[in-house]
Amino acid sequence: MKPMEPGKPGRHLALTGIAVAGALALAGCGGSGSSGSSGAELSVGASYMPQPVSADMAAGFLTITNKGGTKDELTSVTSDSAGEITMHETNGGAMQEVTSFEVPAHGQLVFKSGGNHLMFEKLKRRPEQGDTITLKLKFAESGPLTVEMPVKSATYNPSTGH
Numbered sequence: 410m411k412p413m414e415p416g417k418p419g420r421h422l423a424l425t426g427i428a429v430a431g432a433l434a435l436a437g438c439g440g441s442g443s444s445g446s447s448g449a450e451l452s453v454g455a456s457y458m459p460q461p462v463s464a465d466m467a468a469g470f471l472t473i474t475n476k477g478g479t480k481d482e483l484t485s486v487t488s489d490s491a492g493e494i495t496m497h498e499t500n501g502g503a504m505q506e507v508t509s510f511e512v513p514a515h516g517q518l519v520f521k522s523g524g525n526h527l528m529f530e531k532l533k534r535r536p537e538q539g540d541t542i543t544l545k546l547k548f549a550e551s552g553p554l555t556v557e558m559p560v561k562s563a564t565y566n567p568s569t570g571h
Contacts, residue, residue, distance in 0.1 A: 449551050450477035451512065456558040458529070459522075459565050460538045467536060469494075469527035469558055470567075473518040473546070482549035483510045483518060490542045492531025499524050509549070521567075536560040 452474050461467035475481060486494040497504050510525065512518045520526050529542075536542060540560040547553045 448477050449475050449479045449481035449512065449514070449548070451475055451481060451548065451551050451554060453546065453554055453556045455567060456544075456556050457561045457565060457567065458536060458542055458558050460560055460563045461529075461532070461535060462563060464535045465530070465532050467491075467529040467532060468522075469529060469542070469544075470520045470522060471527075471556065471558065472520070473512050475512045475514060475516055475518075478514050479550070480514045481512045481551050483512060483546060484508070484549050485547045486527055486544055487547070488529065488542055488544045490533055490536065491529040492533070493529075494544070495528045495530065497526050497528055499526070512548070538562050 454472050454474065456469070456471035458467055458469045473483065483496070486496065488494055495506050496508070496510060498507050498510075499505075506528075510518050518525070538560055542558045542560065544556045544558055545553050546556060
């Protein structure tokens, strides 16, 4: 096969292909929104609600992981199962309501017993072990995430699985 010579149609097509590929690569780098490798890439795991002892209030725990290069902020949590869900942090044993939590770039936001947690208030019915509660997590930059939170035993401990 003969190599392509300058000014021949084959070379023009090859250069056009390189230019199109470069333009497509650049198109994925910019813009607003949370898609792409530079934005937040959020996922949720390890969610659970211990079966509540109260008929109208419960706690919830989960981990939000951000594999992206941009931080985001959890701004609210809602569910059809509760009249209100508030977010709390625990400092020095004292619980304090907060309006948002940062989800760091390449990091996690952890809600766990004795630390940050969700409080489900004005429950519409008392969840029982084996039930699943559907939540919607809303963020400052990323789109909302829907989470299915299983109800575990009142003494469930995720580190032991019991």
